[in-house]
Amino acid sequence: MRLSRRLGLSLFLIVFLILFLFLSLYLASRGRPKSGDALFADDFSKSDSGWNRQADADVTTGYVDGEYQIAILAPNLNVWAASGRQLADVAVAADARTAAGPDNNLFGLICRYQDNKNFYFLVISSDSYFVVGKLKEGRINYLSGSSFEYSDKILPGQAAHHLTATCIGNVLTLAVDGAHLADASDDDFKAGLVGLMAGSFDEPGVDVRFDNLVVFEP
Numbered sequence: 217m218r219l220s221r222r223l224g225l226s227l228f229l230i231v232f233l234i235l236f237l238f239l240s241l242y243l244a245s246r247g248r249p250k251s252g253d254a255l256f257a258d259d260f261s262k263s264d265s266g267w268n269r270q271a272d273a274d275v276t277t278g279y280v281d282g283e284y285q286i287a288i289l290a291p292n293l294n295v296w297a298a299s300g301r302q303l304a305d306v307a308v309a310a311d312a313r314t315a316a317g318p319d320n321n322l323f324g325l326i327c328r329y330q331d332n333k334n335f336y337f338l339v340i341s342s343d344s345y346f347v348v349g350k351l352k353e354g355r356i357n358y359l360s361g362s363s364f365e366y367s368d369k370i371l372p373g374q375a376a377h378h379l380t381a382t383c384i385g386n387v388l389t390l391a392v393d394g395a396h397l398a399d400a401s402d403d404d405f406k407a408g409l410v411g412l413m414a415g416s417f418d419e420p421g422v423d424v425r426f427d428n429l430v431v432f433e434p
Contacts (some may be wrong), residue, residue, distance in 0.1 A: 235300040255432045256300055260284045267412075268297040283425040285315075285332065286323070286414040293420075296337075298329040300431060305384045308410050312402050317421035319343040323362075324390070325426030326411030327383035336405060336421040338381040338390040340397070346368040348388050348400040359400035361382070369395040384434050 217221040258265050261282050269278040272291040277297060285297050308325045324339030339348045345366055348360035358364075370392055371377070380391040390397045410431055414424040 253433045255303065255306070255431045255433060257428075258284075258299075259425070259428055262393075263399040266299045268299075272279055274277045280425070283427045284412060284429075286412065286422075286424050286426075288317075288414060288416040289419055289420050291416055291420045292358060294413065294415035296326055296329075296335075296411050296413040298326060298335070298409040300410050302407050302409065303431070304328075304407040305434050306410060307380065307384075307434040308429070309378065309380045309432070310412065311376060311427045312379055313373050313425055314342045314423065315425050318416070318419040318422040319373060320417050320419060321422045321424070322347075322413070322415040322417075323422075323424040324413055325379055325381040326409075326413050327388070327410035328405035328409050330405060330408050333366075334405065335408060335411070336388055336402070337414075338379075338388060338398075339413060340370050340377065340379070340392055342373060342375075344368065344372050346370060346392070346397045347353075348390050348392060348398050350402060350404065352398040353403060359402055360390075360398040365398070367392075367397055369393070369397065382434055 223284045258280055263279040267284055275295050277289040278285055306327055308327060319342035322341050324383050327336050330333035334352055336350045338348045344366055345364040347358055347364045349356060349358045362368055378393050382389045386401045386403045388400045412426050414422060416422040
């Protein structure tokens with residue numbers, strides 16, 4: 217009798233542990249993002265969603281008419297804003313357009329932002345150029361080539377674009393309006409924030425607007 221009770225108790229514990237294990241695995245899988253899941257999104261309709269707002273003699277950033285604006289009033293100046301949480305492998309998508317200013321500009325997406333001196337950028341220009349690069353210790357390094365490269369896949373002028381940047385492992389990929397532009401590889405930054413970037417060259421007055429930002433699990 218004692219033996220049968222002990223045996224029954226042991227079987228009960230085994231069954232309980234198996235059920236507990238399956239339940240734990242199920243709950244963990246439910247909480248883990250799957251490929252294609254949106255980690256977060258922002259249509260910039262709410263001005264308190266966490267993006268930088270600034271206004272001085274050189275730069276204006278903030279929310280304007282349901283978009284996020286980066287306006288650069290000085291020549292040869294790059295400006296960025298980062299938000300969200302620390303992420304490693306991500307796909308970032310956003311709509312972007314030049315609202316005013318010279319076509320000789322740059323605008324695009326940021327991933328693995330560490331701080332103001334260290335991050336990856338994947339950008340295009342309104343005169344149909346692109347580059348993938350990084351800022352490391354405050355110095356610009358191009359990764360997809362020796363400089364900006366031309367592509368007829370980038371509509372010029374004030375055309376609206378849908379930009380996609382993927383940062384997976386050590387591979388960085390840039391696409392515009394569904395067309396692949398560039399791949400690059402680098403091992404410096406493993407995780408960080410996502411962000412938006414715009415820049416001017418010789419002419420000031422660059423005004424870029426971003427909308428419909430979505431960050432995906434790749």
